[in-house]
Amino acid sequence: GAVVSQHPSWVICKSGTSVKIECRSLDFQATTMFWYRQFPKQSLMLMATSNEGSKATYEQGVEKDKFLINHASLTLSTLTVTSAHPEDSSFYICSASLGTNEKLFFGSGTQLSVL
Amino acid sequence: DAKTTQPPSMDCAEGRAANLPCNHSTISGNEYVYWYRQIHSQGPQYIIHGLKNNETNEMASLIITEDRKSSTLILPHATLRDTAVYYCTGMDSSYKLIFGSGTRLLVRP
Numbered sequence: 466g467a468v469v470s471q472h473p474s475w476v477i478c479k480s481g482t483s484v485k486i487e488c489r490s491l492d493f494q495a496t497t498m499f500w501y502r503q504f505p506k507q508s509l510m511l512m513a514t515s516n517e518g519s520k521a522t523y524e525q526g527v528e529k530d531k532f533l534i535n536h537a538s539l540t541l542s543t544l545t546v547t548s549a550h551p552e553d554s555s556f557y558i559c560s561a562s563l564g565t566n567e568k569l570f571f572g573s574g575t576q577l578s579v580l
Numbered sequence: 581d582a583k584t585t586q587p588p589s590m591d592c593a594e595g596r597a598a599n600l601p602c603n604h605s606t607i608s609g610n611e612y613v614y615w616y617r618q619i620h621s622q623g624p625q626y627i628i629h630g631l632k633n634n635e636t637n638e639m640a641s642l643i644i645t646e647d648r649k650s651s652t653l654i655l656p657h658a659t660l661r662d663t664a665v666y667y668c669t670g671m672d673s674s675y676k677l678i679f680g681s682g683t684r685l686l687v688r689p
Binding site for chain 1: 623674
């Protein structure tokens with residue numbers, strides 16, 4: 466099946482710094498990618514839809530200035546957590562599909578710990 | 581858009597079939613039912629999906645009721661590595677996958 470690569474797998478940063486997470490579709494082009502976050506023992510929560518060549522669409526309650534999304538190519542979307550705080554510590558997961566209404570393939574996730 | 585309901589946890593013995601139910605009574609006529617699973621600290625893994633007919637692949641079988649209001653994921657011979665959280669979900673009208681709370685399946689030795 467299609468492969469989605471996410472990097473880094475884990476990151477520890479100081480409060481106030483920014484962290485960038487990359488999501489790549491390795492063997493297919495993805496015009497749309499999705500970013501989720503997951504807190505311990507909870508389900509995945511959709512944060513935003515990343516659209517190649519246009520602005521991302523954020524879910525209600527997700528701060529667009531806090532979580533910057535860039536989808537500059539058909540194989541790469543990035544999520545930048547700006548001015549990270551301890552409450553931003555979470556498991557961030559990206560996904561991509563082969564097309565509209567097609568199944569999603571997920572990255573392996575990034576565990577962010579903000580000290 | 582489908583809102584799904586699943587039991588919070590289940591268990592089964594290794595080697596036996598695991599049958600995971602899901603209610604999706606609000607699913608629309610052209611909305612597929614998707615099943616994913618998540619092993620601790622990993623991204624979700626696609627298992628199977630279907631629309632009306634029952635489906636089978638190398639991982640599992642999916643049984644969808646005729647009225648499409650519920651479905652059952654069947655792992656025919658569960659192994660310890662099948663211990664995971666299983667999510668039944670559907671795509672909303674914007675083609676986004678919205679996850680419910682899932683079922684935590686424990687396969688016992």
